[in-house]
Amino acid sequence: MGDGAFTLILLTVGVAAAILFARRWPPKAADIERGLPAQLRGAEIAHAERTFRSHRHGLVVRLDRAYRTEGGLQLVELKTRHQHAVHMFDLIELSVQRIALEYETGEPVSDDAWVVVQNSRTGTRRARKVRLMDTPDITALRERYDDVVQGRVGGPAPARSPAQCRQCAHKARCATKFQDRA
């Protein structure tokens, strides 16, 4: 085998090794920021897994992450689900987090937040941007919550889809009382 062929083989092996190395050894920063939107990569984490309270609204939250960005603190909530879907539940939860965080720190929180959904089967993450609800809406919901809990609401709203009832532990009780969900 000539010197030229040997050099070519060596070069090919070297390039292949470099590609393999690069694929198997991603930078740590990319790995720990997986699933995050580009806007938040490299941004400063202001709070992580911290509890905040709003005495004025009677709300307490434990937020997953808040990043400090130019548009104010930006909330990030992690969810594990079978599908990469965002629900009303997430929107309310994040909106409550905004109220408590602003109340306790005085620092403005962005109207936009992120829900990072981790697929419970594959482990892959995807981020979805959501627009948070206004404070009066949350205040009204808080009041309705008290009414529902105290039994002052005659017909509390059922789950949007009957499919959601399949996993509910109160399914039989609900069917007996309201007789509209089997």
Added chain:
Amino acid sequence: MSDRNDGFVSASELARMGYCERQVYFDATHGKRATPEQQRARHRGLNAHAAFLDESRRIAAASDKKGRCFIATLALGECDETRALRAFRDLFLRRSACGRWLVAAYYRQSPGLCRWLVPRPRAIRSVRWLLKGLARAAGAAVRMKVGRGHG
């Protein structure tokens, strides 16, 4: 997290109103119930959150490592002034090419300057005085930019 016992309602508890109000009502009147599938989902969620928190710590540590204000930390320690300077760096300097060049130049020069300062307490005092003034200005600029004063 506590709910009604101390007068506070948690975010996740209130969010359940968007899922099913009847479930909230039955939980309040009959106690919280969870099916085995819900318990498994909760367990998966807790594990994922533990990993997410660990990642948060590593991101914060990496950010601290790449963006530590060496001289400010030496002269002032970890305090509101150093945090104000850091916020100024992130909100103003890192947003322009010129600012990023300045930040990079600072990180290149500051370890050497720190070594020079360490055995000179009088020089550190002077730097501290200077940095406190800068931090006050930086803090004011940051507050103006983020529009502090809510709440």
